[in-house]
Amino acid sequence: MTLPPPGTLPERARSLAKSLGVDLPAHEGGDLVVRTPVTGEAIARLKAQSPADVAGAVERAHAAFLAWRLVPAPRRGEVVRAFGERLRAHKAALGEIVTLEAGKIRSEGLGEVQEIIDICDFAVGLSRQLHGLTIASERPGHRMMETWHPLGVVGVITAFNFPAAVWGWNAALAFVCGDSVVWKPSEKALLTALCCHAIWKTTLAAFPDLPQDIGELVIGGAPAGEALADHPRVPLVSATGSTRMGRLVAPRVAARFGRTILELGGNNAAIVAPSADLDLAVRGIAFSAVGTAGQRCTTLRRLIVHASLRDELLARLKSAYASLPIGSPLEAGTLVGPLIDGAAFEAMQAALMASRSQGATVTGGARREFAGFGEAFYAEPAICEWGEAGEVTRHETFAPILHVIPYRDFDEAVAIQNDVPQGLASSIFTRDLAEAERFVSAAGSDCGIANVNIGPSGAEIGGAFGGEKETGGGRESGSDSWKAYMRRATNTINYSGALPLAQGVKFDIG
Numbered sequence: 001m002t003l004p005p006p007g008t009l010p011e012r013a014r015s016l017a018k019s020l021g022v023d024l025p026a027h028e029g030g031d032l033v034v035r036t037p038v039t040g041e042a043i044a045r046l047k048a049q050s051p052a053d054v055a056g057a058v059e060r061a062h063a064a065f066l067a068w069r070l071v072p073a074p075r076r077g078e079v080v081r082a083f084g085e086r087l088r089a090h091k092a093a094l095g096e097i098v099t100l101e102a103g104k105i106r107s108e109g110l111g112e113v114q115e116i117i118d119i120c121d122f123a124v125g126l127s128r129q130l131h132g133l134t135i136a137s138e139r140p141g142h143r144m145m146e147t148w149h150p151l152g153v154v155g156v157i158t159a160f161n162f163p164a165a166v167w168g169w170n171a172a173l174a175f176v177c178g179d180s181v182v183w184k185p186s187e188k189a190l191l192t193a194l195c196c197h198a199i200w201k202t203t204l205a206a207f208p209d210l211p212q213d214i215g216e217l218v219i220g221g222a223p224a225g226e227a228l229a230d231h232p233r234v235p236l237v238s239a240t241g242s243t244r245m246g247r248l249v250a251p252r253v254a255a256r257f258g259r260t261i262l263e264l265g266g267n268n269a270a271i272v273a274p275s276a277d278l279d280l281a282v283r284g285i286a287f288s289a290v291g292t293a294g295q296r297c298t299t300l301r302r303l304i305v306h307a308s309l310r311d312e313l314l315a316r317l318k319s320a321y322a323s324l325p326i327g328s329p330l331e332a333g334t335l336v337g338p339l340i341d342g343a344a345f346e347a348m349q350a351a352l353m354a355s356r357s358q359g360a361t362v363t364g365g366a367r368r369e370f371a372g373f374g375e376a377f378y379a380e381p382a383i384c385e386w387g388e389a390g391e392v393t394r395h396e397t398f399a400p401i402l403h404v405i406p407y408r409d410f411d412e413a414v415a416i417q418n419d420v421p422q423g424l425a426s427s428i429f430t431r432d433l434a435e436a437e438r439f440v441s442a443a444g445s446d447c448g449i450a451n452v453n454i455g456p457s458g459a460e461i462g463g464a465f466g467g468e469k470e471t472g473g474g475r476e477s478g479s480d481s482w483k484a485y486m487r488r489a490t491n492t493i494n495y496s497g498a499l500p501l502a503q504g505v506k507f508d509i510g
């Protein structure tokens with residue numbers, strides 16, 4: 001495989017961004033380098049915004065929120081529907097931007113845009129179903145109910161690896177819930193953010209009677225994220241990224257009694273039981289372990305395989321790995337694109353070295369170099385074979401490394417699966433119904449996602465997404481995740497003409 005000639009991709013990225021309405025020169029002149037991992041070339045150098053700029057964006061979004069919260073929710077849904085329509089029209093261009101900036105293969109770049117379209121559809125339906133409860137009162141002539149109200153400005157901090165979809169999940173729900181959003185994207189994925197923002201702003205401009213500042217974008221690194229986390233007018237911060245980042249952000253928000261949705265690192269596993277359909281398991285494992293070059297929060301990192309199957313499964317996986325098309329994600333047929341940068345490659349090598357020193361046998365993991373592109377980091381996915389899991393398997397390395405760990409009985413498999421600090425995604429390949437049920441039961445997987453006969457990766461928007469333990473406990477996207485974006489009021493309404501007190505309390509004042 002070859003890479004496109006120097007200069008081709010930066011020019012392509014710039015012209016796509018322009019076609020999506022981004023005025024790139026207006027943001028240039030700083031030291032935040034927009035880079036494509038496909039060739040490692042710089043596309044632009046953007047200015048970081050200051051904490052004062054972040055505060056300005058929050059104030060604008062707050063002022064817009066005061067009007068937006070009064071717009072009937074189904075009308076808010078109309079705006080989100082229009083946004084989904086515009087994304088459909090620009091899906092190819094935006095998907096290509098994701099490919100160029102995050103290095104995802106084309107179908108995944110497009111899939112990421114599709115995720116936003118899907119959550120827009122979901123949110124439009126939701127805009128007519130933001131329902132509360134009616135609750136029986138113990139007092140005669142009284143009624144109790146729950147009302148859900150818009151919350152305020154939602155701060156959204158996103159990671160590089162889902163540069164568009166994670167913002168979409170948050171923003172579509174927040175908008176129909178009557179909130180405004182200030183988005184601080186990853187400094188490694190600024191072009192995608194600018195493009196999404198431009199599409200959003202053009203959508204909203206077609207509704208001139210509505211407040212125009214309900215979706216703001218701030219560009220910067222950790223200081224911009226910190227300014228968002230600290231701002232008293234941001235009642236909810238939804239932060240996606242490493243556990244390290246969550247540890248810094250969560251206490252800052254908690255210190256001012258703000259709320260967080262934390263979507264942090266994972267260390268996801270699949271159990272392969274003796275009854276598993278191995279053809280299906282090999283396909284599921286390969287997609288989950290090497291797809292997106294191992295850079296999904298839900299990437300399969302630990303394969304817990306019954307000892308009786310270990311050799312056969314390893315042989316099949318190694319043979320699948322040997323023929324993996326690795327190279328430019330723009331080329332049809334490529335399945336493994338680049339790592340995001342040199343630091344990611346170094347972290348991968350350090351984890352492989354630690355695996356070797358802790359007793360694993362390592363296959364793969366070498367760099368695939370492309371002459372003339374020293375800043376592009378492509379790596380062969382690696383397999384680490386363990387007798388007993390070493391310390392390194394307890395950590396998330398954001399690269400395509402699959403640790404293969406044998407087990408002897410089901411309880412041991414579940415214990416290994418759960419014995420890590422993270423709790424995002426998990427799965428089991430089995431045709432034994434009782435085993436499958438035990439895996440998804442209270443005594444089974446301790447993760448936010450527990451699948452049967454598919455890998456841990458590749459969630460749909462209909463379910464709540466998120467994980468336990470060091471993954472942060474947040475839930476986004478489908479099911480009733482919307483409730484985190486609203487505030488709940490309990491109302492008691494007295495239509496009796498008397499004033500009986502709850503719990504039989506007497507308080508007569510003559």
Ligand code: NAD
Nearest residue numbers: 158159160185186222225226241242245263264265266297
């Ligand atoms: P990262 O933690 O380096 O950065 C994520 C975001 O946090 C960026 O926008 C960054 O600027 C910001 N940030 C960093 N320090 C901050 C601080 N002190 N205050 C405020 N903001 C700060 O993560 P990354 O390398 O971009 O992404 C990879 C990580 O994200 C992996 O650990 C992956 O598992 C995780 N991730 C989790 C999910 C999920 O849903 N659980 C989804 C995608 C990625």
